[in-house]
Amino acid sequence: MWTRSYWVLITYLKRPLSWLFAVATMLCIFGPFYLIDGKVRSVDNDVISGDAIRTFEQLEAVLASDPAQPVDLDYGQLFSLASQKVFPVSRGETRYIGPEEQALIHASLQQVEGLKNVVAMNAGWAVDQSTIERIAKFKTLKRLSVFADLGYQSLDLRPLSNLVELEELQLGVINRVDSLKPLEDLPSLHTLGIGYAMILHKHGLDELASLPHLQVLSLPDLRGFPGLQDTVGKLKQSKTLQRINYGVSWDEADALAEVKSQVAGIRVAPSKIRGARHVVLFFALLAAAAVGFPTSQLAGQLSLPSSYLAPLYRAPHYLVAGLMIATLILGAIVGLIYVGANALTASSLMLCAGGLNFWSATRIPSKGHVVTKTGFVNLLIALPIGGAPFLVLASGFFRPMWMENYLMSGQVVVPVACLVIAAWLGWLGYRNLDSRLRTRAELGLPVVLTLNDFYSQSIDWASIPASAVPGNLQRPMAMKLPIVAKTALAVTLLSMPLRAIGYDDLGRMALMTCIGAAFVCVYLTGIKWWQEMPYFAATTTRPPDRMGHVNRLMQGVRSDIYGFMPLWLACVIAFGLLGPWQFDGLGIRLLHSFVAVASVTLAIYAALLWVLIIRNLIGIAIVLVICYVPCSMMMMEIAVLDRSASPLLSAITIILSGSAIATLSVTAIIFARQYYARIEWARFH
Amino acid sequence: MNKPRVRIEVSSLCKSFGKHTVLRDVDWSIPKGAVVGLLGTNGSGKTTLIQCLLGMLRADSGSVMIDGEDAWDLSAGAKARIGYVDQRPKFYPWMNGADLLKYVGAMYPHWNDALCAEYAKQWDVPLTQPFGKLSPGEQHKIAILTALGNEPDLLILDEPVSSLDPLARRAFLKSLLDIARDENRTILFSTHITSDVERVASHVAFLHDGRIQWFDELDVTKERIRRLRFRSKQRFPASFAIPGALHIQIDGSMAVAAVAETSDADIDAVCARYDASVEVEELNLEEIFLELHHVDA
DSSP: HHHHHHHHHHHHTHHHHHHHHHHHHHHHHHHHHHHHHHOOOOOOOOOSTTBBOOHHHHHHOOOOOHHSSSSEEEEEHOOOOOOOHHHHOOOOOOOOHHHHHHHHHHHTTTGGGGGGOOOEEEEEBBHHHHHHHHOOOOOTTOOEEEEEBBSSSSSSGGGGGGGGGEEEEEEEEEOOOOOOOOGOOOTOOOEEEEEOGGGGTTTTTTTTTTTTTTOEEEEOOOOOOHHHHHTGGGGGSSSSOOOOEEEETTOOOOHHHHHHHHTSSSSSEEEOOOOHHHHHHHHHHHHHHHHHHHHHHHHHTSSSSSHSSSSTTTHHHHHHHHHHHHHHHHHHHHHHHHTTTTHHHHHHHHHHHHHHHHHHHHSSSSTTTEEOOOOOHHHHHHHHHHHHHHHHHHHHHHSHHHHHHHHSSSOOOOHHHHHHHHHHHHHHHHTTHHHHHHHHHHTTOOOOOOOOOOOOOHHHHTSBGGGOOOSSHHHHHHHHHHHHHHHHHHHHHHHHHHHHOOOOOOOOHHHHHHHHHHHHHHHHHHHHHHHHOGGGGGOOOOGGGHHHHHHHHHHHHHHHHHHHHHHHHHHHHHHHHOOOTTTTTTHHHHHHHHHHHHHHHHHHHHHHHHHHHHSSSSHHHHHHHHHHHHHHHHHHHHHHTTTOHHHHHHHHHOOOOOHHHHHHHHHHHHHHHHHHHHHHHHHOO | OOOOOOOEEEEEEEEEEETEEEEEEEEEEEEOOOOEEEEEOTTHHHHHHHHTTTTTOOOEEEEETTTTTGGGGGGHHTTTTEEESSOOOOOTTBBBHHHHHHHHHTSSOOOOOOHHHEEEEHOOOOOOOOOOGSSSHHHHHHHHHHHTTTSSEEEEEEEETTTHEEEEHHHHHHHHHHHSTTOEEEEEEEEHHHHHHHHOEEEEEEEETTTEEEEEEEEHHHHHEEEEEEEESSSSOOOOOOEEEEEEEEEEEEEEEEEOOOHHHHHHHHHHHHHHHEEEEEOHHHHHHHTTTOOOO
């Protein structure tokens, strides 16, 4: 078995397209992450680099070698270490640090003043006036972050006017500042971050507008401070200000629009990251990217005459395709975690869903004590299992902060629980697997192949007709590809109308239900796909009969179009009632949903057709489109929000990008079918 | 004499592509141990028939049984005993011949590496070059090796020598003769080259107009399909007929008829009726092919 698998693996590793695909997949996954992350990242207080001085040992080493070398300094970390040194406390014990203790700690940090070229500094969480004065001595500072003050006294920022090279200043949870006026004397200051609205209470935004060189300003969410929010317009007086990073998430369109309307001409971007979106994006990309290439490769392998005639051909090809998908998923998870996306919880949820699927696919369905194979019972089980992970994600849009707390906070309870559940379900599925699979086969239920089956296939099944061999991984895989892709995309796209609709209006709730019904319809069409594509079965895949697959695929496409009909109708009705002119409201979102859902669906079908039929560079390119489309949808949404000051431009962006995809896809579908009809005939004549 | 056991049984096989009917009620039995040359014009449906025989193409109606198993639903054990060479071999273009043989060989429970190596040497197959960079003939040689490696009981070759040069063709046919020595091995190969069939085949089949027009042992075929030249003192009428005639050409007092399974008694009767003399000509396979397709030799 392993020899066979090795040679199948070679067909992946030695194929140049594999590597091209791997690079493209990584770009598709990580590119959007960086693009979106850069676009919506919260104001970054961490102005120092990873190799900053954080310990006394490092400090002493620099002082001993070359005090004039350019360094980043984590003064806050040194302050913590110094406080431990000066006032040792045992674990669990807390100690009050008052002004006197503070002075003693500062005195113990005297030696930092020996550094002659501090470029960036994190002043930490316990800043007082002494700290400010000490900071002012580092005239080479270019970037400075002051995260919090001690709150005993107002901070006087005047000493900072010595920092003539200071370019970026981040003021975190600072709540007592006499005035920001001294910042006017900083000739190089072009980036200022305000982390807490209290700092603005005294003078409002007037002082910020008068900063002579300010180009980028980060503001906190001002919605809880009506007085302040109303004065945002004063920033228009600034002659240099180019961009405002506003402390809301990019799906909070109303808040963004409010600020944008006040500061027309200045670019306003959301500065909060909505982590759950990353998770959805992660899912959508992963589903498409991880399944795309191995599936197309497998389709190519199964189109060779050997796939039917070589008796041990299929098992190693399935196994390796599965391993490739698992490797891609694992690689993507590790990579995303490495670059900062908290994908662990989402991954464990996915694994948990995988465990549920495995258990569901191997269990013997029963009603009471009676074994049954009724479709209804299976449907009842399949629906929540298939929809569960997506419903969890969808709930992220209802309660984004709740979801983020769980998905993005780095906590371990949910991942561990999911892993335990997945392991338990895996064990339940694996136990007595052979006998249960036999029973399922006797009942005529779909049966997955196990590793043991792979091993014993040639021996045990040598005298069994091919159609009696239980198990067919290709069919569920082929069925699940469009279902997973569609569902992930549907969830992604649901966010827009859901956010716009709100939860308190019954009429809007009805509309939401209508969209939800369409979502379920789309899931249910998977059954139609299953029925229409019996020859997708690996055991009966004959290379020259792919035209049959195409025709049946078209049946599936047709059923999906019917499934989408309620959503389309809802969009058309809502569009007619509310009009596209409400660009900051429901109209634009419904327009977006309509174009996006239609274009994405068509793109997926086009890709499926091409992958099935052509399996060459064009096919691979189309697979890449599948990966690209969800990203483009996300980009489009950002573009819409960024440009909501220009409704016309937003609408043009949406319609052009969506229409382009839809047009290309329809052309691809028509051409693919005609092309294959031609080569099918030419193959024999 | 024992009746030979049937290896492949085709009954009422029909296959159409859209409006184009390719196979019409094909009935055919191939005995075990036969080396069958399948002859037919371009587009006559040889490839379609072979694909149906192997269960790679779904017939519209009728059935194909291989060793008693439905060809559409062959067991793994039956598949392991089949070797097949496609008309246009399809393999990974970036894989070299040696790796391809190992890759395909890994998919069979039994694989004879030594046999492949021996034939590769005999046929001068370049095993170190990527498959895609080989000439069509060299690609075909590798495809044939992949079909022989599992030492199949049933070997089906779709125009295996069409891309080979005369030297390679001769070497391949010599090997095919060696392979065919095994009495349990059945070989079916389609071709246009009648001399190849004469060299190696024990049986010959002609596919014409969607049907197996003729199938029998090669020697019997040559015995039974003959050309008769009648000469008479009188003109032959337009209604001139002879039992078993495939094709009759009349030119005044001379008539030429290609006949199949016409008995000597029937010939004598015709001679007596028209007061004619007759010359019986043995035909080679190419002439038989032409006669069966009603083309003047």
